[in-house]
Amino acid sequence: MSDKVNDPVALWQKMLGEMEKGFNSLASEALSSPQFSRAMNQAGGVTAGAHKQLGDLMERYLISMNMPSRSQMVGIAERLQTIEGQLADIKLLLQETLKQGGETRAGATPARPPRTRRPPTAPPPSGETP
Amino acid sequence: MSAAPALDLGSIQDRIQSEVQRAIMRSVKGVEYIASSGPALGSTPKDILSIRGTMRLYHYRPLADEIYRVPILIVMATTNRGYILDMVPGQSFIEFLLKRGYDVYMLDWTAPKPEERSLRMEDYVLDFIPHCLKRVQEDCGEEDVSVIGYCFGGVLSLLYASIHADGPVKNLICFTTPIDFRKMTLFQNFSDRRYFDVDGLVDAVGNVPPEMILSSFEMLRPASRAISQIQLWDNIWNDEYVKSYRMFDRWATDTLPLAGEYFRTITKDLMWDNKLFNGSMTVGGRAADLASIKVPLLHAVAEHDHIVPYEAARHLIPMVGSADKEEVILKGGHVSLVAGPNAMKRLWPKLDNWLCGRST
Numbered sequence: 001m002s003d004k005v006n007d008p009v010a011l012w013q014k015m016l017g018e019m020e021k022g023f024n025s026l027a028s029e030a031l032s033s034p035q036f037s038r039a040m041n042q043a044g045g046v047t048a049g050a051h052k053q054l055g056d057l058m059e060r061y062l063i064s065m066n067m068p069s070r071s072q073m074v075g076i077a078e079r080l081q082t083i084e085g086q087l088a089d090i091k092l093l094l095q096e097t098l099k100q101g102g103e104t105r106a107g108a109t110p111a112r113p114p115r116t117r118r119p120p121t122a123p124p125p126s127g128e129t130p
Numbered sequence: 131m132s133a134a135p136a137l138d139l140g141s142i143q144d145r146i147q148s149e150v151q152r153a154i155m156r157s158v159k160g161v162e163y164i165a166s167s168g169p170a171l172g173s174t175p176k177d178i179l180s181i182r183g184t185m186r187l188y189h190y191r192p193l194a195d196e197i198y199r200v201p202i203l204i205v206m207a208t209t210n211r212g213y214i215l216d217m218v219p220g221q222s223f224i225e226f227l228l229k230r231g232y233d234v235y236m237l238d239w240t241a242p243k244p245e246e247r248s249l250r251m252e253d254y255v256l257d258f259i260p261h262c263l264k265r266v267q268e269d270c271g272e273e274d275v276s277v278i279g280y281c282f283g284g285v286l287s288l289l290y291a292s293i294h295a296d297g298p299v300k301n302l303i304c305f306t307t308p309i310d311f312r313k314m315t316l317f318q319n320f321s322d323r324r325y326f327d328v329d330g331l332v333d334a335v336g337n338v339p340p341e342m343i344l345s346s347f348e349m350l351r352p353a354s355r356a357i358s359q360i361q362l363w364d365n366i367w368n369d370e371y372v373k374s375y376r377m378f379d380r381w382a383t384d385t386l387p388l389a390g391e392y393f394r395t396i397t398k399d400l401m402w403d404n405k406l407f408n409g410s411m412t413v414g415g416r417a418a419d420l421a422s423i424k425v426p427l428l429h430a431v432a433e434h435d436h437i438v439p440y441e442a443a444r445h446l447i448p449m450v451g452s453a454d455k456e457e458v459i460l461k462g463g464h465v466s467l468v469a470g471p472n473a474m475k476r477l478w479p480k481l482d483n484w485l486c487g488r489s490t
Contacts, residue, residue, distance in 0.1 A: 041327070
């Protein structure tokens with residue numbers, strides 16, 4: 001006990017914890033008021049409205065700077081996703097072909113273990129109880 | 131009144147020395163922290179079984195010589211990435227399940243593309259989940275499947291199971307799943323129908339941006355991010371602390387956008403009209419009544435969940451029609467319930483104990 005009283009680091013950590021709880025609790029009261037909801041959603045509405053306009057403006061600016069815009073980057077990401085998807089399809093097709101041929105080889109999905117497992121007679125130790 | 135404790139000069143000297151060493155280590159490790167990337171997450175070996183737009187179905191390669199007959203399909207929440215359940219070796223829920231002899235599949239999500247803004251609740255509940263269950267059945271050759279839903283993944287699983295009472299779900303496990311959305315008080319206030327123009331938002335932005343989702347999560351505990359950064363600096367000399375911080379921080383900030391139409395339905399049907407709790411929820415015109423769920427059901431909830439408070443989650447067990455049902459309240463919060471040291475010693479073994487006898 002006296003260690004904790006004398007230990008400035010422990011005191012600091014305790015103070016941080018209390019500060020977090022206190023501030024969160026205080027903020028929670030403020031954030032649950034209808035006034036906050038109205039203010040936040042008014043600001044959010046304006047933001048959403050401005051979002052598209054700003055996006056269009058940035059798009060034109062980036063094109064003038066000879067830099068890829070967000071929509072171009074999204075386009076590249078989409079193409080990558082499509083390529084990933086096609087690779088996955090090819091892999092699936094190869095796996096199916098191998099299965100039909102009854103073949104297995106190094107690198108292919110390993111054979112599945114038998115689905116015959118039974119639960120242990122005594123439950124495994126569950127560690128600390130809640 | 132007790133006497134003030136005597137000061138032990140020797141111990142103060144030791145403490146000062148230790149703090150000076152830590153201060154030096156903070157400077158060294160601080161530079162390392164900035165210069166290095168975090169640990170690789172979600173690295174348990176897996177194969178992709180299906181990709182359809184935002185949807186991904188993975189199969190994890192078994193790690194046991196003999197596995198249970200009934201496979202598990204994990205349905206991840208649509209707001210976050212599935213690697214929270216597969217952090218790093220030794221701290222991965224997926225790895226735990228595989229080592230305990232389960233055959234594990236995961237329905238995970240990526241950011242919906244702009245043209246996927248029209249995805250509706252029907253697409254998730256009546257298309258993606260049935261599609262994944264069918265693929266799981268084809269892949270493993272078993273009819274029965276146990277489903278685990280985390281957070282909103284639990285809501286989607288419940289909606290599916292209540293509409294498909296005769297479907298392949300053998301066991302249903304929900305982790306911290308909201309039922310009474312009125313009790314998510316801060317989210318309720320953020321989406322107050324008097325002030326929140328969901329139609330205007332969705333029409334303007336299409337998919338709801340991840341920054342907005344992240345902000346709404348962070349506003350639930352506005353001081354926590356700043357305090358966690360101070361705590362990180364305090365503990366930056368401690369490699370394990372830093373590793374854990376980086377894993378959770380990366381996941382928490384890796385929020386996904388939500389498909390616009392889907393978000394509109396969540397807001398109107400669940401946040402505003404509380405239809406799941408009222409028993410009036412429909413998906414694609416089909417009634418989703420929780421009472422029609424008859425399969426064994428386990429609901430794990432966290433004592434200190436600030437996202438889905440117990441008051442919002444506690445109605446699941448009384449409302450489902452299952453005879454075999456159990457609610458377990460565990461110490462921890464919304465995330466520490468499922469991942470990290472708390473989950474490893476509480477939820478994971480509890481789930482294994484509950485599920486192993488029901489997986490043969």
